[in-house]
Amino acid sequence: MVAQSLSSLLQRASIDDHEEILQSCNAALTKSKSDLNTQHIKVIALLKLDRYEDALRVLEAGGDALKKRAGLEHAYALYKCARLEEAMAAVTQSGASRGASHLEAQVSYRAEQFRRAADIYEKLSNEPRGEENDLSINSWATDAQLQWKGEAEYVRHDRPSREDLEAFETAYNAACLNIAKGAYAQGEVLLNRAKNICQTSEELSPEDKVAELLPIAVQYLYVLIQQGKTEEAESLLNEISVEDIPELSTKKIARNNIVLARQTTVNPYLLYKALHETPEATDNDRLFAFQDNALTGNSHATDLLVQKYDGMIRSTAKALSKSSCPSTEASTNLLSVYNAAAHARGETGSKGLNKILPLLERRPKDLGLLLTVVQLYVNAGNTTSAITAVERSLKSLEESASEADQDARFNPGLLSVLVSLYQLEGRKLQIRSTLAQAASHWRNKPEAPTSLLRAAAKSLLYSDSSADLTTAGDLFKFLYQQDSSDRIAIAGYVASKATLDYSQVESQLDQLPAIGDLVASVDISALESAGIAPSASSAAAAAAFAGARKRSASGKEGRVVKRVRKSRLPKDYDPAKKADPERWLPLRDRSSYRPKGRKGKQRAAERTQGGVVSEKLGEPASQPQIVSGGGGGANKNKKKKGKR
Known part of the structure; x- marks a missing residue:
C-alpha cells in the first residue's frame, strides 16, 4: 500500500533532480519489486541520466509486462x-503515437535508411x-545523407527558405546538402551563415x-581543401582544437582533414602515425558509410606507403571472408581494391596485372x-x-541459381561499365x-532501377525488329505508370x-508538346552563323554527297589536282607542256607506236583485234583465206615453178 502511494506520488511530482527520483524508486522497489509504475518511472530516470544500459537491465528484469507498458x-x-x-x-x-514516429525516424536515420526517415519526416510535417523547427532541421539532414549516399532522386529540398536561414542548425544542414552536391561555393556561404548565427x-x-562551432569549423x-584555398585552410587550423571535440567520429574526421x-x-x-592516433568510433557515434569508406581508404593508402603489404x-582477406560475394556494397569492394593493390606490391601496368589476374581466376565473382x-586494362x-x-x-x-548473384549480374553500375566498354569499340x-x-x-522487381529501364528502352528503339520495338513500348509504358x-x-x-499500330498511340499524341x-x-x-559542328557520320555523308554532285557537274576538270613532290618529277619536266595521257602504257600499246621493219609490221598486224586465229600456231593469220565452194580443181595439176 505504501509502495502504491509512493508510485502515485512520483507520477504527480515534478522533481528536477533525476538522481533523487532514482533513489526514491529504488527505496520503493525494495518493498515491492513488482510495482510496474515505479519500475517505469525508474526507467525514465535512468534514460534522463544517460544510463541506457542500466535502463535496459531494468526492462529485462521487469519482463514483457514492463516492456509493453x-x-x-x-x-529508445x-x-x-x-x-x-x-x-x-x-x-x-x-504503437502509432507521434513520439513513436519521431523515434522511428531517428532509428531509420542512424541505420542509414534515409528514404524511410525522409518519408516519416514529410508525414509529420x-x-x-x-x-x-526540429522537423526542418532533421529533414534537411536526411536529404544531405540521401545526396551523399547517391540517391539524389529522393532529395526533397532544393534551396533554403528565409525561415531555414534563421537557425544555425538548418543553415548548417543546408550547407551539407550543397557540399554533397559538389556546390562548395554555396556550401561555404551557408557555413558562414551558420557560424555567424x-x-x-x-x-x-x-x-x-x-561545442557547436567545432563541427562547423x-x-x-x-x-x-576541396576548393584549393590552402592559405585560408591553414588559418582555420588554429581555430580547431581536436582534443576538445567530444564525439569520436567528428574527432576522427577533424584529425584526418x-x-x-x-x-x-x-x-x-x-x-601513418597521425591518421591512426584517434580510436575508432562505435555505437551511435560511429561514422556513416560514405565517411567510413573515405577514411578506410586513407588508412589503407598509408599502409601501402609504408609497404605493409603482407x-x-x-x-583485407579476413574482412572479405565475412562479407557476401558477390557484393555491391562500396565498403566491401573497396577492401577488394586494396587487397589487389597489396598483392601488386607497388607494381602498375602489365606487371601489376600479372600479379592480380590469378586472383580474379580464383575469385571471378569479386x-x-x-x-x-578492368581499370588497369583500360589504362593500358x-x-x-x-x-x-x-x-x-x-x-x-x-x-548461379542464387537470386543475389542474379541481382549482382544485372547491377546497373556494373552494366554501365560494360556498356561504356562496348561503346568504345562500337558494339x-x-x-x-x-x-x-x-x-x-x-x-x-519491386524497386526497379528507372535509369536502366529507360536506357534499355531507348536502345531498343533503334532496332528494326518488331519484337524489340514491342519490348521498348512495354518498358516505356511501365515507366509512365x-x-x-x-x-x-x-x-x-x-x-x-x-x-x-498507330491506333494504339493516337490518343497519347495530345500529351506531347507540338514540334x-x-x-x-x-x-x-543565329545557329548557322555561329557554326554548328555536325556529327562524324553526317559530316562524312554530306562531304560524299557534295563531292559526287561536284564531279557530276564539272567532270574531270573539277577534280582536285594532287601536288607532286619535285623529287618524283623527271629532269626535263615542263609544267607548261601537257603530259602525255598514255605515258603509263607500255610503248607498244600507245597509239603513237609505229613498228619498224618487215617483221615488226607483221607482228603488229598479228596483234590487230578481229584477226583470224591460225589453227597451227594459234596466232592470227596475216591474210584472210578464200574457201572453195565446190569440187573444181583447176590448179590441181599445175606445176611448181622452180629453177630450170
Whole structure:
C-alpha cells in the first residue's frame, strides 16, 4: 500500500533532480519489486541520466509486462545502445503515437535508411504540432545523407527558405546538402551563415557555442581543401582544437582533414602515425558509410606507403571472408581494391596485372577485384581484354541459381561499365542485347532501377525488329505508370508503337508538346552563323554527297589536282607542256607506236583485234583465206615453178 502511494506520488511530482527520483524508486522497489509504475518511472530516470544500459537491465528484469507498458522507452534505450534492429522492432510494437514516429525516424536515420526517415519526416510535417523547427532541421539532414549516399532522386529540398536561414542548425544542414552536391561555393556561404548565427545566439551558453562551432569549423576546413584555398585552410587550423571535440567520429574526421591540410605526406611514416592516433568510433557515434569508406581508404593508402603489404593482405582477406560475394556494397569492394593493390606490391601496368589476374581466376565473382582489373586494362588501352574479363565474370554469375548473384549480374553500375566498354569499340548489338536482358530481369522487381529501364528502352528503339520495338513500348509504358508526368516515357511509347499500330498511340499524341512549340525559341539563322559542328557520320555523308554532285557537274576538270613532290618529277619536266595521257602504257600499246621493219609490221598486224586465229600456231593469220565452194580443181595439176 505504501509502495502504491509512493508510485502515485512520483507520477504527480515534478522533481528536477533525476538522481533523487532514482533513489526514491529504488527505496520503493525494495518493498515491492513488482510495482510496474515505479519500475517505469525508474526507467525514465535512468534514460534522463544517460544510463541506457542500466535502463535496459531494468526492462529485462521487469519482463514483457514492463516492456509493453514502457514500449517507447524500451525502443529508445535500444536505439541509444546502437541495437538498431531491436529498436526498430520495439518502436513498431509500441504503437502509432507521434513520439513513436519521431523515434522511428531517428532509428531509420542512424541505420542509414534515409528514404524511410525522409518519408516519416514529410508525414509529420504535413501535421504540424509545434515542432516545425526540429522537423526542418532533421529533414534537411536526411536529404544531405540521401545526396551523399547517391540517391539524389529522393532529395526533397532544393534551396533554403528565409525561415531555414534563421537557425544555425538548418543553415548548417543546408550547407551539407550543397557540399554533397559538389556546390562548395554555396556550401561555404551557408557555413558562414551558420557560424555567424551560432556566435551571436543569445540562447546558447559560451560552452555550448564552442561545442557547436567545432563541427562547423571541421566542415568548413573540408570545403576550403576541396576548393584549393590552402592559405585560408591553414588559418582555420588554429581555430580547431581536436582534443576538445567530444564525439569520436567528428574527432576522427577533424584529425584526418587537418593532417591532409598540413600536407604531412612528405614522410609516409609520420602520416601513418597521425591518421591512426584517434580510436575508432562505435555505437551511435560511429561514422556513416560514405565517411567510413573515405577514411578506410586513407588508412589503407598509408599502409601501402609504408609497404605493409603482407599485413594488408591478411586484414583485407579476413574482412572479405565475412562479407557476401558477390557484393555491391562500396565498403566491401573497396577492401577488394586494396587487397589487389597489396598483392601488386607497388607494381602498375602489365606487371601489376600479372600479379592480380590469378586472383580474379580464383575469385571471378569479386566485383571490386574485377573493376580493378578492368581499370588497369583500360589504362593500358586494352579495351578488348577488359570486355573479356567482365563477360567472363558475368557468365559465372549467370550460371548461379542464387537470386543475389542474379541481382549482382544485372547491377546497373556494373552494366554501365560494360556498356561504356562496348561503346568504345562500337558494339551496338551487344549494348542492345545487354540492356534488354537487364530490363527483363528488373522490370518485375519491386524497386526497379528507372535509369536502366529507360536506357534499355531507348536502345531498343533503334532496332528494326518488331519484337524489340514491342519490348521498348512495354518498358516505356511501365515507366509512365511509375511516373505519369514523365514525358520521355510518353514520347518513347509513341515512338515504339507508331510503326506497329498507330491506333494504339493516337490518343497519347495530345500529351506531347507540338514540334513548333519545341523549336519556337530556336534562332536557326543565329545557329548557322555561329557554326554548328555536325556529327562524324553526317559530316562524312554530306562531304560524299557534295563531292559526287561536284564531279557530276564539272567532270574531270573539277577534280582536285594532287601536288607532286619535285623529287618524283623527271629532269626535263615542263609544267607548261601537257603530259602525255598514255605515258603509263607500255610503248607498244600507245597509239603513237609505229613498228619498224618487215617483221615488226607483221607482228603488229598479228596483234590487230578481229584477226583470224591460225589453227597451227594459234596466232592470227596475216591474210584472210578464200574457201572453195565446190569440187573444181583447176590448179590441181599445175606445176611448181622452180629453177630450170
